[in-house]
Amino acid sequence: MSGAVRGASGGGLLGAFVQAVSGGALYRKSTFLLDTLGKSVFAPHIQILEDPHVVGAVGSAPFDEEGVKTQRRQVVKDGVVQGYFLSTYSARKLGMKTTGNSGGSHNLSMTSSLTKSTDNFKAMLKKLDTGLLVTELMGQGVNYVTGDYSRGASGYWVEKGIIQYPVEEITIAGNMKDMLAQIVAIGADTLIRGTKQTGSVLIESMTVAGN
Known part of the structure; x- marks a missing residue:
């Protein structure tokens, strides 16, 4: 998804x-x-x-x-x-x-280079359409030798660009190579965390497990 x-x-x-x-x-x-x-x-x-x-x-x-x-x-x-x-x-x-x-x-x-000034958080949800909005990650589930990625997460389920309900105790998984290559968009809603800054990141597909 x-x-x-x-x-x-x-x-x-x-x-x-x-x-x-x-x-x-x-x-x-x-x-x-x-x-x-x-x-x-x-x-x-x-x-x-x-x-x-x-x-x-x-x-x-x-x-x-x-x-x-x-x-x-x-x-x-x-x-x-x-x-x-x-x-x-x-x-x-x-x-x-x-x-x-x-x-x-x-x-x-x-x-x-595709980001427009109008690509705020609301616009990014519309681009997501239906999928998972991840707001928090837990654990250190990255294998840097293989690129395999599996981490606990929480956030919100989104349908037709609108947040529906919170989700927690789930796991998102994939391979870092695929995830980096499948970044579809980055929002203009730039946030700075320590020495790194980026807007919301939209990834084409990831595996989600949990309730």
């Missing part, structure tokens, strides 16, 4: 991608996104920007934890991975250069 994730749940998808293309996972070959530099991972309308120099933002820093100068960069362009998240150590292990990400990512935003 179709599904939409909102708030911290949308940021969680972005966080899972960051972990999968971080140096430690890459040089240990313990990630489902191994050797994806220059390859399409997301739907072609998806863009991810890292900007460590946003004034007053939580994730802003002129240097990373190793003293390497940070830089504004496009991590994903038109669905294609443009860069990893590397420290000097992990970069050396991979035969690459550091990206200034010792200590993690800085101010990531995930957007869609």
Whole structure:
């Protein structure tokens, strides 16, 4: 079924991608996104920007934890991975250069080139039409080696773009590769959670179990 994730749940998808293309996972070959530099991972309308120099933002820093100068960069362009998240150590292990990400990512935003200014939360529910709106995720059910994804969730059941009733004690499952590639839309209802920001994320299909 179709599904939409909102708030911290949308940021969680972005966080899972960051972990999968971080140096430690890459040089240990313990990630489902191994050797994806220059390859399409997301739907072609998806863009991810890292900007460590946003004034007053939580994730802003002129240097990373190793003293390497940070830089504004496009991590994903038109669905294609443009860069990893590397420290000097992990970069050396991979035969690459550091990206200034010792200590993690800085101010990531995930957007869609298809998003219109009118794509607020209500409009995203209409795009969902009938499916599950996920507002909270529980547990750590991501296998970063295979990409298999299974987490407890709660939210609301939506029919014809209108919230019908709350749901809880359910499990959503799928594979991260498929989920990233099947992002249909991102809303203009941007929310910032820590160092990550994104609007509501509409995913074409996911497996739901529970009552």
